[in-house]
Amino acid sequence: MPHAFTSDSRRWRAEGRRRGARAANRRLFHRRTRGRGSMRPLARIGRLSAAFLGSNLARGAIAFALSLVIGRTLGVERFGRWVLCTTWASMLTVVADLGFGVLLPRDGARSDACHGRLLGGALASRLLLLVPLGAVMYAAAPRIAADPESIAGIRLGVLLGATGAAYGCFGALFRSQPAWVPTVLIVETAWSAAQLAASSVLARAGAGVSPLVLLATIVQLAQIGSGLVLYAMAFGARDPIRRPSWSETAALIRRAIPFAASGLVANVQARVGPLMLGYLATPAEVGIFAAASRCGTVARLAPGAMFAGALPVLSGEYGRDRRQAHRTYGSFNRALVAVTLAVAIPYVAVAGPLLRLVYGDAFSKGAPALMWMGIALLPAVTNSGRKIFLYAAGAETIVVRWSAAALAIQIAASALLMPLAGATGAAVSLAIGEAAIWWPLRRTVEQSKNEEIATTAGKLFRLRSQRSLRSVS
Template sequence: MSLKVAEDASLFAKAGRALGWSFASTAFGRLSTLVIGIALARILGPEEFGTFAVAMVALLAVLSFNELGVSLAIVRWPGEPREIAPTVATISVAASCFVYAVCFFGAPFFADAMGDPTATPVIRVLALSVIISGLVATPVALLQRGFRQDRKTVADLTTNWSSALTSIGCAVAGLGAMSLAVGQLTGALAGAILFFRFAPEGLRFGFNRRKARELLRFGLPLAGSSIVVFAATNVDRLMVGALLGPVALGYYVLAVNLSNWPISIFSQPVRAVAPAALARLQGDAPAMRTAFLSTAGLLASVTLPACVLLAAVADPLIRFVYGGVWQPSAPVLVWLAVLAAARIVFELVYDYFVVIANTRVVFTVQVIWLVALVPALWFGATAGGLWGAGAAQVAVALLIVLPIYLYEMRRVGIPPGSFTWRLALPAAGALAVAAIALLAARLSSIDLVVLSIAGAAALATIALLGYRMRGVLRSLRTVGATAE
């Protein structure tokens, strides 16, 4: 076996182990906090959830660019990452502190614009997470670079459990929406301590002017793109809150959280590993394209059936798990689950263009998406309420964003036919799951029965699709060798 083959085999073995840890971490973290999330929804209700959602939108906005995009440079830096880590840490923390100051003083204006002035103190407490995010940006990137998802798993689970248990304790004590902010901050602090402990270099500060210029040249376009990505993926919450009020926003956020389950469990673990693995193949374009297409097929096989399942059982799921008070969330969940399937595919494509340093595509697509989404959301929300807001987003994603991505992929050597063919069978399986779920709902009025039948159908479909693609799993480990 040649040295190159051995190195590539080792790379994909590491990526495979990292992906396994990443998936286990996310799945266990999400499942372990499910019961706590349900309890919080039942304790607080839609109005308190709406107040917290206003604050969370503000936090997500600043987290999208708070470290100026420089930490991602560690993942794809061609040289030794230790040479830039101190400079990355300094830029990240300084930028995050500045962003928090802006957030603190701007909180009253943002809360008023969202129709909920009581959210101001919640925003200020929650936004402290921005500083913590800046502190851990470098350690997290170093762990990703080294495929140390095992250590990241421990830190992530600590974050999730600390946040969830603190939130529910505060909610029972009567803190309302502030309980969620305190819980989020507590979890972030607990996770940060472990990230500092686990990272290869811990947290070191320093500043190299030449490296800083290189990092900012790389990071600022990504930070600008991240702002647009945030706006494109969160402008729905901004407009729902502003147009329909905080209570409607509470219903909407519950639907968003449920629709994000397939993204959190399946897409995020892949995104934690795929960019680093693809970056190692930058010198072998055919191998990188093969790895990308294989990853897309695998991801679609598990996520499309899961997303369609959520859409098909939205009504009995909301009613059975969260109670009748949350029933207005069901109609919008149908659309948001379909949108989640599209977003999972788009995020993988986004990461591919980031790895090949085609920031023009990354930025342009997000701008077009945002420009199209704003009027579509306004029309959908004013004409159809929550249901209309969800439908508008699906229309923009499928009719505008998808064709642009297919066109841009063809320009970099990935034929649209090859890409869509990888999604065809998973899409057919997802439609079969939807048909079984709808038939079960028609034949039975018992929510638990409907959910059990539909869930079993989805699990069986995912298992069959995964078994069919077992060869792809093996090829991912040796794609570098076949491209030699």
């Protein structure tokens, strides 16, 4: 691990020097070239975070209302079929992500980004994976489900998953443009509301699972159309969507692989607790842990919105002025810690009453697990903030390595603690895994800051030396 970490650090520093050469020179000779009327980076992060949080809350409420309408209208059995079909479609979308959900916001925020090439490459890359995966899912539908309605719904889910993955490229790219984020989020929320209204009409008219899945596909196609219109408005003819060559597509996929690996590790980390509990403990412990996890998910809403707002801003700042990017990250990290403490302390203080209020008296046994999740929230969120900065700095391979290390530590701790403490042991294991990588990630960020200060000081020294030589001559 140390040797690999060192080699990754060297590659990262070399890449940072190549990317930041022009920005560093502009910073030394033209310190005041940036517009005075522009919004400060931290203010932009706050604005974007508020937009993402509002959108997440609104779309979460719409999704809940949609499930409520369909569940009450179709009944338990047909509602279960609808959930099965949409879950398979969602899984296809997630598998086809290939890491572009993070790569596009990061690279699209660079001042020298070619947005048409990025979008075209992402669409082509996802299409290469969607065609074989969709064919397998279509053919395997009779093995996934037994009844004809579910089989038809799963096959339509192939289209739903593919259109969702295609629109995801537009959504991810627009998240790199802070000025367009509120507009895009409003459009996405409006289409979700339209799906809710149309689904309500269809369900009350007696439509089954397949028409509802088809409607969701049509909504995704409409979102793609909206994305094309917004892209033309944002970038116009100066940066049209381009069809990439095979070599360009392969290069883009290679750049996205670390982000895909990081997403895979995060998904395993989120699911390893209940999966191992199911094997090492009782179903009751799985249920208690799931209830505590749902409460923990709510606690992450505000930090998650802050991460979404921070990535494009930090990436853009790092491409222009790396010292300013470090200063922005420092302010962002302090705000992140304050928000996390404001959320985590109540969870630790009122874990038992909260679980009784939400789930009932039977779940009050999960209070210790929820308390430990609240304790784990601070290192987990600060670690995620550092990962966002390292993503912006082009150090995604380091993020993957330390995320994998945290997962391995969590699994080892779970194997020891779950047989003894059940759901509480699972929560403690999560805290141990995040705490174990807290210092290494902090050291990595500080190391990059110190190297940037030294690099800038060296440039200033050379500049002054050249001026002195000229004056002497």
